[in-house]
Structures are given as C-alpha cells and as structure tokens.
C-alpha cells in the first residue's frame with residue numbers, strides 16, 4: 482500500500498483533500514480522523530501537521546506527502562519536490578515598520594522574528610549576513626510592536642495582516658511558495674506512486690484548460706487554428722454546410738475570453754466552452 486501524508490489542518494488541508502478527491506481517491510469524512518484507507522486504489526492517507534510532513538517523507542516512513550514549499554525548505558529534510566500542485570500560493574517575505582528598513586541588506590545585525598527559522602537562516606548564510614533569529618509559533622506580525630524584534634520574516638498572501646500591523650514588505654520575496662507533492666527522490670516511472678502523480682497532473686490540466694469548440698469557414702481555418710493550436714493539434718471535422726468546418730481544441734482557461742473574442746472577429750461562430758473534469762494527456 483502506498484502511504485501518503487496530507488495536512489490535517491490549516492490553509493492547505495481542505496484544498497489538498499479536494500484535489501485528491503478530484504483525482505478519484507477516497508478522503509476522510511470526519512475532520513478528526515487521522516488515517517483513511519482507500520482499498521480500491523491501494524493507498525493509505527495519514528493526516529499530519531503540514532510542518533511535520535517533510536520529516537515523515539524524508540525518513541522514508543511515508544512514501545509521498547503534500548506540504549508547502551516553504552515548510553519543506555524550513556525543515557531542512559532531504560525530501561524533494563515531485564509536483565507543484567498550484568494551490569496554497571503565498572510569498573515568504575521580510576517586513577518591518579514603514580520607514581525603518583529600505584532594503585534586505587539592512588537585515589544584518591537586527592532581531593528577526595519568524596516561525597520559519599530554517600528559511601531565514603538559509604537566507605542569512607547565503608547572503609553572508611549575521612542576525613538574531615527569534616523563533617515564534619505564529620502571529621509573528623505582533624513581534625515588532627511588542628518589542629521582541631526589529632523585523633519579521635513571514636508568509637504573505639493578501640498582505641492584510643501586515644498592513645493591519647503597520648508593517649511594509651522589504652525587498653524581493655525570500656521565496657515563492659505553493660502546495661507541493663514531495664517524495665524522497667525523483668518521481669517513479671511506474672507503480673501506484675506514478676499513477677497518483679499522473680492523476681494529480683490530470684487534475685492540474687483539467688483545472689487550467691477548457692475545451693473550446695467552434696465553426697468556421699474552411700478558408701479561415703489556418704488563421705483560426707493559429708489562435709487555437711491545442712496541445713497536440715486541433716481536431717477539425719467537416720460540417721454538413723458546404724465550405725465550413727468544426728474545430729475543437731484545448732485552450733488555457735485564463736486566455737479563453739480573449740481567444741473567443743478574436744475567433745468571433747475572424748468570423749467563427751457557435752463558439753462553445755466546456756469544462757474538462759479530468760484528463761490524461
């Protein structure tokens with residue numbers, strides 16, 4: 482049985498379970514359950530603190546896990562990123578009270594509050610800086626006004642928490658994080674782990690592409706398919722109406738409105754968009 486670690490709580494927990502459900506795996510129904518066996522797919526899911534997941538995967542006690550890139554880096558465990566799951570996106574950044582620090586080189590010699598000391602220490606080492614790292618569990622934005630630190634390093638998603646604490650970001654993000662699938666080594670080519678990865682890739686494609694279908698005059702086909710080249714190549718079928726063809730191609734969800742406008746301008750008609758619920762490319 483394949484053994485997989487999933488966040489039991491926090492920002493990544495619900496979207497990770499949803500992604501696995503979308504990929505056809507059974508998930509716990511009670512949020513207090515710590516284990517869920519999916520006999521049909523020979524997979525057992527273990528619900529763990531996201532911060533602990535790299536430890537279990539790095540030691541080889543679990544085969545794969547879903548966690549955040551920032552948490553993997555922070556752990557210092559030699560597990561590797563197998564697949565970017567494209568949810569739970571956030572940046573990890575320096576922040577300080579407005580008007581105090583203007584660039585990240587000024588971090589040296591300061592007191593830095595963070596719940597991610599591993600990420601901060603790696604940055605300090607790589608940039609040959611020395612500073613005092615104050616390790617906190619959360620609500621790090623309070624550390625400066627309460628006097629325990631001069632600067633913080635924390636997860637920033639919308640920036641609301643920083644603004645409310647009177648802090649501004651300093652310099653470029655230390656890292657860009659998202660939910661990732663981790664393993665002990667590179668992805669296997671076959672077996673249940675390879676199948677899980679392929680299924681998750683299918684969900685990712687289904688989320689980022691839609692199927693576009695339209696009718697167009699045959700003499701405009703080259704121009705139209707230049708807008709919708711598809712993945713391999715678009716499907717072109719004859720229409721009963723002489724001189725017209727029907728085209729079908731996958732397009733990126735983010736581009737679909739622009740492409741539909743351009744196709745319409747070109748003379749395409751009956752332009753239809755359909756969601757893809759899953760796929761194997």
Ligand SMILES: Nc1ncnc2c1ncn2[C@@H]1O[C@H](COP(=O)(O)OP(=O)(O)OP(=O)(O)O)[C@@H](O)[C@H]1O
Pocket residue numbers: 488490491492493531532548549550551552569570571619636637638639658659
């Ligand atoms: N708005 C956010 N707040 C916190 N973490 C976020 C956010 N958006 C994405 N993440 C990611 O979620 C992971 C942290 O999850 P974790 O469960 O440890 O903290 P949490 O969601 O803040 O929950 P809690 O604070 O209750 O422990 C990190 O990988 C982080 O980058």
Ligand SMILES: O=P(O)(O)OC[C@H]1O[C@H](OP(=O)(O)OP(=O)(O)O)[C@H](O)[C@@H]1O
Pocket residue numbers: 618619620621622635636637638639640641642643
């Ligand atoms: O940029 P934002 O959208 O405001 O989100 C980022 C904030 O959210 C998280 O805090 P959380 O509420 O999880 O509390 P915690 O600090 O106790 O973990 C994170 O640690 C930041 O403080």
Ligand SMILES: [Mg+2]
Pocket residue numbers: 619
């Ligand atoms: Mg938190």
